[in-house]
Amino acid sequence: MPDTHEGMARSTSIRDGRLASWFIEWRGPIRKWLSSRSSVPAADLDDVAQEVFLRLLRYSDDIVIDNPQGYLFRVAANVASEWRERARLRRPHDQNWLHDLQIEPANEPENAVARSALRQHVREAVDQLPPRQRTALRLHVNDGLTYMQIAERLGLSYRAVMRDLTRAYSRLRLQLSAEKLDGSNRC
Numbered sequence: 085m086p087d088t089h090e091g092m093a094r095s096t097s098i099r100d101g102r103l104a105s106w107f108i109e110w111r112g113p114i115r116k117w118l119s120s121r122s123s124v125p126a127a128d129l130d131d132v133a134q135e136v137f138l139r140l141l142r143y144s145d146d147i148v149i150d151n152p153q154g155y156l157f158r159v160a161a162n163v164a165s166e167w168r169e170r171a172r173l174r175r176p177h178d179q180n181w182l183h184d185l186q187i188e189p190a191n192e193p194e195n196a197v198a199r200s201a202l203r204q205h206v207r208e209a210v211d212q213l214p215p216r217q218r219t220a221l222r223l224h225v226n227d228g229l230t231y232m233q234i235a236e237r238l239g240l241s242y243r244a245v246m247r248d249l250t251r252a253y254s255r256l257r258l259q260l261s262a263e264k265l266d267g268s269n270r271c
Contacts (some may be wrong), residue, residue, distance in 0.1 A: 106152055107137050114160050124164050130165050132181055136160045209259045217252040 115133045118124045124132055136159050149155045157255065210218060216238070223229045235245045 135163045217248045220248045221252045
């Protein structure tokens with residue numbers, strides 16, 4: 085029995101020495117090869133390279149390896165493939181999370197700048213309206229008052245408010261359309 089134990093210890097020692105020399109010689113090239121594969125994240129390179137050599141420790145001592153480089157790279161390919169598959173299963177792709185990533189068009193920075201510029205143009209156009217039209221428009225748009233409520237507040241007839249708002253909207257439409265045309269001709 086002692087002979088068997090001694091023989092196993094010697095063979096394990098030889099195998100461990102062979103694995104240690106392979107580790108020293110091939111760890112760098114395997115790591116470099118793994119880094120060139122898009123399936124292995126940079127953060128996992130050391131772990132995957134180490135897993136290659138841990139797998140070799142699990143194999144029997146009876147395996148005779150004529151081409152250690154080819155054998156190690158084949159094991160590395162298998163480990164990388166399994167690593168990628170585990171990562172995919174660990175983080176399944178659910179379309180629900182895509183909704184969290186989407187930005188409402190109104191909140192996108194380029195749209196916010198365009199909206200701000202548009203608001204400024206509208207403000208400037210409203211400021212150029214005659215005072216009574218400007219007041220009626222602001223009461224209607226900002227305060228949400230009806231034509232009749234505006235008429236009562238300003239002491240005007242319903243028809244006068246309707247005429248003022250119609251003219252205000254018409255002037256704004258013409259002025260903002262002209263600015264839009266002028267702005268597009270400048271570009």
